[in-house]
Amino acid sequence: MESERQLVAWEEYARVFGPVFTLRAEGEPPRVYVSDPGAVRALFIGDRTSWDARGTLYFRPVIGAQALPYLTGEEHRAVRLLLAPPLHGVPLRALGPAVDEIVDGAMARLRGRARPVIRLAHEITLRLIVRVCFGPLSEARREECAGLLIDVMDLMYEPATAPDADRGQLLGRMAPLLARLQRIVTEETASARAVPDPSRTDLLFQLATAEPAPPDEQIRGHIMTLLIAGHDTTASALAWALYQLELHPRIRRRLVRAIDSLGAAPVHADIARLPYLGAVCAETLRHGSVVPAGLARVVPEDFDWDGHHIPAGTELVPAIHLVHHRPDLYPAPERFDPGRFLCHKPSGSRYLPFGTGTRRCPGAELADFELRIALARLLRTPGLRLLGADRGLRRVKNGPTMTIPASLRITVDSSPPPTVAEEGESA
Numbered sequence: 001m002e003s004e005r006q007l008v009a010w011e012e013y014a015r016v017f018g019p020v021f022t023l024r025a026e027g028e029p030p031r032v033y034v035s036d037p038g039a040v041r042a043l044f045i046g047d048r049t050s051w052d053a054r055g056t057l058y059f060r061p062v063i064g065a066q067a068l069p070y071l072t073g074e075e076h077r078a079v080r081l082l083l084a085p086p087l088h089g090v091p092l093r094a095l096g097p098a099v100d101e102i103v104d105g106a107m108a109r110l111r112g113r114a115r116p117v118i119r120l121a122h123e124i125t126l127r128l129i130v131r132v133c134f135g136p137l138s139e140a141r142r143e144e145c146a147g148l149l150i151d152v153m154d155l156m157y158e159p160a161t162a163p164d165a166d167r168g169q170l171l172g173r174m175a176p177l178l179a180r181l182q183r184i185v186t187e188e189t190a191s192a193r194a195v196p197d198p199s200r201t202d203l204l205f206q207l208a209t210a211e212p213a214p215p216d217e218q219i220r221g222h223i224m225t226l227l228i229a230g231h232d233t234t235a236s237a238l239a240w241a242l243y244q245l246e247l248h249p250r251i252r253r254r255l256v257r258a259i260d261s262l263g264a265a266p267v268h269a270d271i272a273r274l275p276y277l278g279a280v281c282a283e284t285l286r287h288g289s290v291v292p293a294g295l296a297r298v299v300p301e302d303f304d305w306d307g308h309h310i311p312a313g314t315e316l317v318p319a320i321h322l323v324h325h326r327p328d329l330y331p332a333p334e335r336f337d338p339g340r341f342l343c344h345k346p347s348g349s350r351y352l353p354f355g356t357g358t359r360r361c362p363g364a365e366l367a368d369f370e371l372r373i374a375l376a377r378l379l380r381t382p383g384l385r386l387l388g389a390d391r392g393l394r395r396v397k398n399g400p401t402m403t404i405p406a407s408l409r410i411t412v413d414s415s416p417p418p419t420v421a422e423e424g425e426s427a
C-alpha cells in the first residue's frame with residue numbers, strides 16, 4: 001500500500017533528476033513523471049491530447065473494462081460530450097439545496113457519536129453523486145444504492161487498514177454487491193427509456209436516451225465510474241479541508257466570518273462565489289494532493305522532445321502533486337495558505353488538481369461546487385468538533401486517491417471547542 005512516503009520519494013526524484021523523470025518497474029512500461037508547467041502544456045494540453053490514456057487498473061474489476069477511463073479516441077470523446085450538460089451550469093447550481101439537506105442529515109445522524117471524518121465525508125458525497133447519477137429515484141432505492149456503495153467502498157478500503165487482506169477474496173465478497181448495483185442501473189436505464197422525461201438532468205437519463213446511446217454494458221460502466229470517482233475524491237478533499245481548518249483556527253475563523261457575512265439563510269450562488277471560501281477550497285486541493293497523479297498517457301510511437309528520447313509504449317503521467325509542491329510556483333509549499341489563491345488564479349499547467357487536456361476530470365465543476373457548499377454548511381453546524389487532529393496525521397494512498405485515516409473523527413457537542421495552537425498564533 002502506497003502512502004505519503006511515495007509522494008516524498010517523488011519529490012526526491014524530482015530534486016535529483018529534474019521535473020521530468022522516468023521510473024521503471026520490472027515487467028511494466030517506463031513511466032515518465034512530468035512536473036514542469038511548460039512540459040505539461042506541451043505533452044498533455046497541446047496537440048498530443050489525442051494520445052490514449054491508461055485508466056488505473058485498480059478500479060477495473062469494479063467498474064468494468066468498458067468504463068470511461070478505458071475508452072479512447074472518438075468513442076471517449078462522444079461519451080465525454082454526453083456527460084457534460086448535467087455536470088455544468090444550471091443543473092449543477094440547482095444541487096445547492098440537496099447538498100444542504102444531505103449534510104444536515106449526516107450531521108443529525110452523528111449527534112452524540114464521534115465518527116471518522118472520512119466516513120462522514122463519504123456519506124455526504126455518496127448521497128449527492130447517487131442523485132446526480134440517477135435523478136428521480138425513490139427514497140428506498142437511493143438508500144439501497146448508497147448502502148451498496150458504502151459496502152463496496154468498505155471492501156475497497158480494507159487493504160488500507162488490513163494490508164494483508166487477500167484481494168481475490170475481497171473481490172469475491174464484492175461480486176454480489178456489484179451485481180445488484182448493475183441490476184439497478186439496468187432497470188433504471190430501461191425505465192428512463194420507457195418514460196422519457198425531458199426535464200430530467202441526471203447522468204443516467206443523459207446516457208440512456210442519447211442518439212445513438214452507448215451500449216448498455218458501457219452505460220453500466222460509466223455510471224459505476226461516476227459513482228465511485230465522483231464521491232471518493234471529493235470526500236477526501238472535504239476531509240482534508242476540515243483537518244486543515246482544525247489545524248489553522250485563524251483561517252477557519254476568517255472563513256466562518258466570510259460565510260456568516262451572507263446572513264442567516266444565504267443563497268447558494270452567493271456562497272459558491274465567496275472569494276475566501278474559493279481560496280480555501282483551491283488551497284485544499286493544491287496542498288492535499290487528493291489525486292496526486294493523473295491518468296497515464298500511452299505514447300503511440302517513438303518521438304524526441306526537448307532533448308529526451310521517448311520510446312513508443314512509454315507512459316506519461318501529469319505529476320500533479322509535484323507541480324503543486326514546486327517552491328518556485330508555490331513558495332513554502334507545505335504551508336496551508338489560502339491567501340495564495342485570493343488575488344491570483346494560476347494557469348492550467350501550474351494548477352491542475354483535476355488533471356488536464358482531454359482526460360481532465362469531467363466532475364471538476366461538480367466537485368468544486370459541492371466542496372464549497374458542503375464545507376460552508378458544515379462550518380455553520382453549531383458544536384462541530386474534530387477529534388484526533390495532530391500535525392503528524394499520515395494519509396494512505398488507496399487507488400488514485402489520498403485517503404484520510406479513520407483516527408481523525410468528527411462529532412457535534414455543546415461544550416466549548418478545544419483550542420488548537422496554530423503556528424505563529426497565541427491560542
Ligand code: HEM
Binds near residue numbers: 226237294295296363
Ligand atoms: C475533489 C474531487 C476530484 C478530484 C481531485 C478529481 C481528480 C481527477 C483527476 C486528476 C483525474 C485524471 C485527469 C487526467 O489524467 O488528466 C480525474 C478523472 C476523472 N474523474 Fe475526477 N476528480 C474529482 C471529482 C470527480 C467527480 C465529482 C466525478 C464525477 C462526477 C469525477 C469523475 C472522473 C472521471 C469519470 C474521470 C476519468 C475521465 C476520463 O477518463 O476521461 N471526478 N479526476
